[in-house]
Amino acid sequence: MAETSTTPVGVEVKNLSKSFGQQVVIEDVSFDVKPGEIFVLMGPSGAGKSVLLRHLVNLEKPDAGQVLIDGKDAADPATHKAIRTALVFQAGALFNSMSVFDNLAFYPREHRLYNKSTLRDKVERVLKILHIEDTAKKLPAELSGGMRKRVAIARALVMEPQLLLYDEPTSELDPVTAANISEIIGTLKEEFSVTSIAVSHDRDLALGIADRVGLLMNGKLIALATPEELAASTDPQVAEFMSPKIDIQDPRFRKIS
Amino acid sequence: MNTARNILEAIGSSLVLLLRSIGYLPSLPRQLGRVFDYAFHIGYLTFPIVAILSFFLGAVLALQTGYSMNFAGGQELIGRIVGLAVARELAPLITAFLLAGRVGSSITAEIASMTVYQEVDALRTMQTPPERILVMPRLIAILFMMPVLTIVAVLLGWFGGGVVAQHVEFIGLDPNVYWANLKSVTEFKDVMNGLIKAEVFGFFVVLIACNQGLITRGGPREIGFSVTRSVVTGMFLVLLLDYVLTRILM
Numbered sequence: 473m474a475e476t477s478t479t480p481v482g483v484e485v486k487n488l489s490k491s492f493g494q495q496v497v498i499e500d501v502s503f504d505v506k507p508g509e510i511f512v513l514m515g516p517s518g519a520g521k522s523v524l525l526r527h528l529v530n531l532e533k534p535d536a537g538q539v540l541i542d543g544k545d546a547a548d549p550a551t552h553k554a555i556r557t558a559l560v561f562q563a564g565a566l567f568n569s570m571s572v573f574d575n576l577a578f579y580p581r582e583h584r585l586y587n588k589s590t591l592r593d594k595v596e597r598v599l600k601i602l603h604i605e606d607t608a609k610k611l612p613a614e615l616s617g618g619m620r621k622r623v624a625i626a627r628a629l630v631m632e633p634q635l636l637l638y639d640e641p642t643s644e645l646d647p648v649t650a651a652n653i654s655e656i657i658g659t660l661k662e663e664f665s666v667t668s669i670a671v672s673h674d675r676d677l678a679l680g681i682a683d684r685v686g687l688l689m690n691g692k693l694i695a696l697a698t699p700e701e702l703a704a705s706t707d708p709q710v711a712e713f714m715s716p717k718i719d720i721q722d723p724r725f726r727k728i729s
Numbered sequence: 730m731n732t733a734r735n736i737l738e739a740i741g742s743s744l745v746l747l748l749r750s751i752g753y754l755p756s757l758p759r760q761l762g763r764v765f766d767y768a769f770h771i772g773y774l775t776f777p778i779v780a781i782l783s784f785f786l787g788a789v790l791a792l793q794t795g796y797s798m799n800f801a802g803g804q805e806l807i808g809r810i811v812g813l814a815v816a817r818e819l820a821p822l823i824t825a826f827l828l829a830g831r832v833g834s835s836i837t838a839e840i841a842s843m844t845v846y847q848e849v850d851a852l853r854t855m856q857t858p859p860e861r862i863l864v865m866p867r868l869i870a871i872l873f874m875m876p877v878l879t880i881v882a883v884l885l886g887w888f889g890g891g892v893v894a895q896h897v898e899f900i901g902l903d904p905n906v907y908w909a910n911l912k913s914v915t916e917f918k919d920v921m922n923g924l925i926k927a928e929v930f931g932f933f934v935v936l937i938a939c940n941q942g943l944i945t946r947g948g949p950r951e952i953g954f955s956v957t958r959s960v961v962t963g964m965f966l967v968l969l970l971d972y973v974l975t976r977i978l979m
Contacts, residue, residue, distance in 0.1 A: 529854045552856055559854045565847035579855045582862075631855070 840942025
């Protein structure tokens with residue numbers, strides 16, 4: 473494999489649109505992410521966040537518009553050979569038949585990046601950074617939800633990505649474990665030179681670690697701001713999403729129906 | 730209308746998968762470990778059942794032939810009938826059917842589960858195409874294993890026929906007569922015909938199983954549907970190919 477750079481890369485999403493059948497999932501979305509930035513794309517469930525993320529790793533092709541990674545088209549497989557991109561899947565997507573160590577070692581082994589001892593050192597280093605050394609010999613099925621997320625992040629880090637994507641990294645976790653994962657994502661730039669993009673509906677994650685936040689609703693980007701600006705927004709849709717009030721006297725689902 | 734479209738889609742995706750897998754043949758030397766793993770898995774799953782079934786298939790064929798010939802004489806023909814039928818038709822067919830049931834279902838279940846739980850997507854994001862590590866090595870493995878399994882089926886089918894011809898009371902054929910008759914009509918080319926059929930059957934059964942796994946969408950329920958579809962399609966295709974190949978090889 474050709475030697476790849478390890479500098480973080482910028483991302484440009486230009487007028488991206490995507491539909492599945494009659495259902496419009498993403499409609500003319502544009503934004504950019506600077507190299508080294510932590511960008512969180514927020515939005516309610518079904519807003520199109522994960523679909524947008526999948527465009528960045530060429531798991532979906534846009535109907536219209538373009539995603540550029542370091543100026544190169546993300547829909548071109550050659551881009552991902554030249555630029556290391558990694559995605560941490562919502563459910564981990566760990567290889568269930570392999571141990572945690574083998575999961576982490578999979579990418580470097582397949583691409584013959586290192587010799588055996590260097591590979592072991594790299595894997596052990598990442599396991600140590602994320603404090604999951606004890607899991608190395610375990611199978612994914614033996615891990616808790618939080619541990620699986622950490623292993624999934626570890627597997628992505630062994631790839632030494634220039635662009636690291638997270639799909640709902642804190643979903644289905646208890647508040648403390650979710651905070652732990654958020655801290656891991658927020659502090660990774662101390663150890664790794666990487667641009668991070670996370671899609672999430674976790675306000676604490678977005679406000680706690682993001683450099684900038686985008687808010688996606690019904691496939692449209694309705695806000696793009698720093699966490700502070702977003703928290704202070706007076707836009708009714710943004711304010712409703714950021715601080716929803718539970719009103720059992722006048723519940724939302726009754727209004728919708 | 731939907732059924733017709735599904736069939737056409739499955740044929741189209743199988744062909745695309747085949748072409749992509751062929752495209753990864755240059756990486757075969759690096760996938761030899763996986764080829765051996767898959768070959769072992771195929772042999773381990775299929776060998777015992779192929780051995781048992783082919784023995785009894787030969788035995789039943791000899792028994793039925795002996796029973797029919799009992800009224801007209803000419804029981805020495807049992808060796809000829811068993812020899813040719815097993816080598817040219819029954820051994821490759823029964824091996825392919827068992828392969829579809831045992832190995833095809835297992836391959837589809839594994840790959841479908843990987844697809845549904847996003848492991849296949851994870852492979853793609855790691856620039857490791859599933860065709861390279863999940864499909865192509867399995868296709869090569871079956872090309873190695875199918876002749877081995879078919880030869881075993883042929884030999885045990887013949888042996889089963891011989892045991893029945895000798896030991897069943899109303900047949901009571903001398904084993905020397907059985908084997909001499911078998912050898913007098915069964916030529917190397919007949920065995921080769923069977924092996925060619927078996928190679929083609931095995932290749933398509935595995936291709937369909939892999940494709941069904943990769944096109945699975947949805948959740949755990951769809952994994953079950955995909956496995957059933959893989960086995961049924963595999964068996965149907967084996968019968969179709971059997972007719973075509975028999976005509977060609979005649």
